[in-house]
Every structure is written in C-alpha cells, then in structure tokens.
C-alpha cells in the first residue's frame with residue numbers, strides 16, 4: 001500500500017468506517033415531462049466498488065451525475081462524503097462548498113473530456129493549481145508521478161489529439177486522481193475505447209480498486225463489473241430492479257427483467 | 271491623380287479599420303457577456319440591442335448617428351461619427367460571434383471542468399474561453415472584412431477615405447473605371463491581410479471536435 005496511487009490518512013479512514021461514503025434515498029429526476037429516475041435508493045460504503053448496470057437510456061448516467069450535482073435531483077436526498085448535498089430538489093451547498101465537494105469526488109467520463117488545448121501534463125496540473133492551490137512545481141511532480149503510474153510518463157507533453165482513446169482516458173483518470181479524491185465516479189470509462197485498448201484502462205481501475213478507492217462505476221461490461229465490484233445495482237426504466245453482490249445479481253438474478261437483460265448481453269457475447 | 275492624396279485617403283481608411291476592429295471587438299465582449307448572462311432581463315436587453323443593430327443597414331445607422339449628434343449641437347466631424355457608428359454596429363456582430371464560439375465548445379469540457387471543482391470564473395478563463403477563442407478568431411475574419419468594406423459608406427457623410435477620394439476625382443471629370451479600380455486594389459489588399467492573419471491564428475487541429 002506504500003506505493004499506492006491514493007493514500008488515505010488514517011484518521012480519515014477511521015471516520016469513513018463509521019458512515020457510508022454515499023447515501024441516496026428516493027432519488028427522482030425529471031427532464032421536462034419525463035421522469036427518468038423514479039425513486040432510487042442505495043449506498044456506498046468506504047472502500048467499496050459499486051457498479052451500476054442496465055439497458056441504455058434507463059438513467060445510469062443521470063444517477064451518477066446527481067452525485068456530484070452535474071444534474072440537480074428533482075426530489076429525494078443525496079449525501080456524499082458526510083454531507084447532505086441535495087434534498088427535495090434543493091441544493092444544500094453554497095457554490096464554494098459545491099466546488100470543494102466536487103474536488104473530493106473525482107469523475108471520469110465516457111468521452112474522456114480531456115482538455116484539447118492542454119498537454120497531458122497540463123490537464124493533470126490544472127485543477128491542482130487552481131482548485132487546491134498547489135504550487136506549479138508541486139503540481140508537476142504529482143502529475144508526473146500519476147502519469148507514470150498510468151503508463152503515460154513519456155507522453156506527458158503530448159496534446160490529446162496525439163493520444164489514443166485509451167491514453168486519453170488514462171490522462172482523465174490521472175487528472176481526477178491528482179486532487180486526491182475520496183471517491184471516484186466513473187461513467188462508462190471504457191465504452192468509447194477500442195476493445196484492445198480497454199485492457200490498459202481496466203488495469204488502472206483494477207489497481208485503484210485494489211488500493212481501496214471507493215468507486216461508483218457505470219458500465220455495460222457486466223462480466224468485468226462482476227469481477228471488480230463488491231456490489232451491483234441493476235437499473236431499468238428509472239428504478240433499481242435488483243441489487244446485491246455480483247454473485248446475487250449476475251449469478252442468481254431473482255427478477256425476470258434482470259435475467260432478460262443478462263441473456264440479451266450473453267447473446268451479444270459481452 | 272496625386273499619389274499623396276491617394277495615400278492619405280488610404281491612411282484614413284486604414285486608421286478607421288484599425289480603430290473600428292479594436293473598438294468593436296472590445297465592445298463586443300460586454301455585449302456578449304450580457305447576452306449570455308444568467309439574468310433574463312440583461313439577456314433580453316442585449317438580445318434586443320443586437321437584433322436592432324443588425325436589423326438596420328449600417329448606412330442607415332451612419333446617418334442616424336450623424337444627424338442626431340448634429341441636431342444635438344455636437345459637431346464631432348464625419349470621420350469621428352463614422353468610427354463611432356461602425357464600432358457600435360460591429361460590436362453587435364462580434365458579440366454574436368463570441369456567443370457562437372462559446373456555445374460551440376462541447377458541453378463535455380465544461381462539465382469536466384465543473385467536475386474538477388474549478389470555480390465559474392476559472393472554468394471560463396482556463397477552459398471555455400481558450401477553446402471558444404479558436405472558433406472565434408476564424409469566424410471573426412468575416413467581420414473584419416465586412417468592416418473594411420463598410421468604411422466606404424463613411425464617404426457619404428464626408429469622411430475623406432478611399433471611396434471619398436475616388437468619388438471626388440470622378441466628380442471632377444476623372445475616369446471612374448480607373449479610380450474605383452485603384453481603390454479596389456487597396457481594399458482587397460486590406461481584406462487579404464486580415465484574412466491571412468485570421469487563418470494563421472486559427473489552429474484547426476485543436477479545434478474541439480467532441481472527443
């Protein structure tokens with residue numbers, strides 16, 4: 001653990017053991033007239049990896065985006081990192097508190113969203129300097145060590161358009177880790193990457209899980225999720241159809257809806 | 271045809287182009303900011319300003335400004351009136367261009383910068399604006415070229431720029447074909463220089479194309 005990407009201070013670890021990192025209760029979200037989330041509840045304990053699986057368009061991204069308030073929930077409560085952030089459509093944080101919270105909850109997007117005008121290194125130093133107030137040299141040192149950890153030490157000065165999808169996503173992960181987040185939110189981190197290149201991104205995520213990082217992972221890769229996760233959530237049409245350990249959800253699904261979904265995936269060879 | 275006369279007319283045109291370009295592109299910033307403001311009232315005022323400005327020909331604006339300042343008893347001179355008019359009119363065009371540039375930045379980058387915990391101002395300054403700028407510089411070249419051409423309407427209120435020079439010579443019996451061809455070359459040269467400048471500063475390679 002000495003060499004792990006993230007180091008959690010011991011006093012924090014103790015505190016985390018007492019309360020869940022994320023608690024979501026009765027979360028609903030509507031876009032105009034369509035209710036996308038219809039009352040979702042779940043929690044994530046410190047050090048746990050929770051995967052959210054489910055068909056396209058059922059609101060998986062919406063759930064994860066409600067956690068750091070990229071979307072404002074319509075009702076229900078969201079608590080994260082010991083703070084209640086939203087209840088019944090009201091954001092309970094000031095702008096500053098929200099920014100602080102977001103820096104503690106890293107996010108990785110399906111489309112990477114690595115800033116195209118900055119090099120890999122600058123992508124990783126940017127928020128360190130402007131959010132955490134680290135000095136330029138401190139930020140660079142940290143960024144270089146993270147880029148090396150994700151296997152991109154030699155590409156530090158490359159612009160995103162000179163990197164493959166898998167490489168861009170690893171820069172994005174390094175960018176999120178640079179703020180020493182206490183939880184990582186990953187929305188289909190490998191879906192937009194060529195299958196051969198997914199391996200390298202998965203390796204980074206595996207290592208994070210092994211190092212005890214708390215993670216919420218939205219994915220279509222059910223087998224991978226089952227291997228990685230402590231618990232899984234099967235979401236369909238805006239409700240949690242089934243949840244439990246991978247053995248329960250993927251191994252012995254109780255709901256017909258879950259079985260149909262898993263069968264359809266098997267037919268596709270996923 | 272006196273070379274000195276031609277050159278001094280060209281200098282007046284050049285001076286107008288430079289001042290109007292700088293003035294309008296700067297004035298366009300607060301207008302664009304207002305157009306994208308969170309408060310609906312400010313947004314509406316800016317939208318109305320832009321709509322009214324762009325809905326009336328520049329020539330008409332020139333006369334409106336020229337006559338209203340004259341009626342107000344202020345005689346700032348033709349050149350000054352023309353410059354003020356062109357600055358204000360083109361600020362509306364620049365503002366729309368800036369807005370389009372900001373809106374062209376894929377939302378994913380804005381979200382990524384928000385998710386990192388950057389403040390609103392830092393998000394704009396460090397991410398959205400630099401990405402928008404790449405789009406803006408390219409599309410602003412058409413406004414710059416429009417400005418070069420619009421300076422010619424100032425001749426109608428008596429500003430002694432290139433078109434005024436040609437008109438004056440033709441009125442005095444000169445060959446119209448010849449004089450307007452000569453000043454045409456000057457206008458063309460100005461437009462070409464501005465076009466090349468814009469292309470130099472547009473880095474199409476890193477223009478955001480989503481992923």
Ligand SMILES: Nc1ncnc2c1ncn2[C@@H]1O[C@H](COP(=O)(O)OP(=O)(O)OP(=O)(O)O)[C@@H](O)[C@H]1O
Pocket residue numbers: 031036055056057058059060061062063
């Ligand atoms: N900003 C928005 N405005 C309107 N509708 C939206 C918005 N964002 C998402 N939706 C709708 O909400 C529904 C759920 O979207 P969401 O992206 O959460 O699904 P998803 O489960 O992540 O799907 P996928 O697997 O394709 O990523 C979709 O029907 C989508 O069209």
Ligand SMILES: [Mg+2]
Pocket residue numbers: 060061062187188
């Ligand atoms: Mg999604």
